[in-house]
Amino acid sequence: MKTVIIGASGGIGSALVEALREEGAAVQCFSRPELDITDEASVAQAAARAGTPELVVIATGLLHDGTRGPEKALRDLDAEWLARQYAVNAIGPALVAKHFLPIMPRTGRSVLAILSARVGSISDNRLGGWYGYRASKAALNQLVRTLAIEDKRRNERGVVVALHPGTVDTKLSKPFQQSGRDLFAPGRAAVQLLDVIDGLKPQDSGKLFAWDGAEIAP
Template sequence: MNAVIIGANGGIGKALADALVEEDASVHRLARPECDILDEASLAVAAAGAGTPDLVVVATGLLHEGEHGPEKAIRDLDPDWLARQYAVNAIGPALVAKHFLPIMPRAGRSVFAVLSARVGSISDNRLGGWYGYRASKAALNQLVRTLSIEDKRRNDRSIVVALHPGTVDTKLSRPFQQSGRDIFRPDRAAVQLLDVLDGLKPQDSGKIIAWDGTEIAP
């Protein structure tokens, strides 16, 4: 297997790359500053040196940064922070797809996966709040669906999916972890996600799949 992990210096990204190496995969670890999902030129350079990957995982995401975190109410909405979340959580992965899907195999099974979140499900939203994160992940899920339709015309066995890893003990989730909820170590989360990826079929393309293999409604 020839795999590319975007965001390979993050908690889940590093664990995914390490787990793939243990499975004797050839792994391209891409991360800032050399490869920045918001710098399209760097993505083009990275794609040019990645060969023909049959697995690409975008393991990036933004939930909090500096003084900014998930909004609890509409009074907390800030246009710059909303735009930042959309840039990292939706636009960046879309740009990765723009440059990496065309270099993936044109025949046979291939998988392009992005890390999303259950809170991006519109139908599953029962608590409100977290406006920017919810909306940007919902946008990401829609992008995945749209990309999956187009990529079927290039390779009818390609799989483009969004993955919900659950709550993983990383910098992203640490300030918001709740007692009593399952919290996975990054190495365990990586194995769970790779198990899900291994079991995907072409008809799963466009879906949002949780760490336990269940489908999440949009």
């Protein structure tokens, strides 16, 4: 299966590349600055070089940037930070889908998988806080659902899904790791995600799945 990993230099992205190559898969890697998901021109240029991938995984995301992190309360809301989270977590993956879905096979099984998060589930929100990250991931989950509906007109066996990898030991989660909480090594997270992807069926398109294959309600 010809595979494209976007965000291949990140913790989960690089682990996905390693796991796929160990399985003998042909993997094409994209990461910044070659492909910046907030720059549509670079996304289009990457798609033009990608051939006809059967699997595309978007392993990008923004939770903190070293100076700013998840908002703990309403008083922490900042328009610029909110916009940046939407740009990376929702708009960027949508632009990738805009340019990569049309080059994927029109017949047979294909999968576009985007890393999302359980905190993007509105029904699962019991703690509040993390306004921008929650909202941008919820927007991503809605975009995935909408993309899936349209993609069925292109390829009825195509699958577009959002995946929650769990809490993985990467730079993204490092400041928020809690003692005693399940924490996955990137390699294990990659294998778990690939197992979920392998088990996806056309009727799963548009949904959000956790690392263990359980569907997460929107």
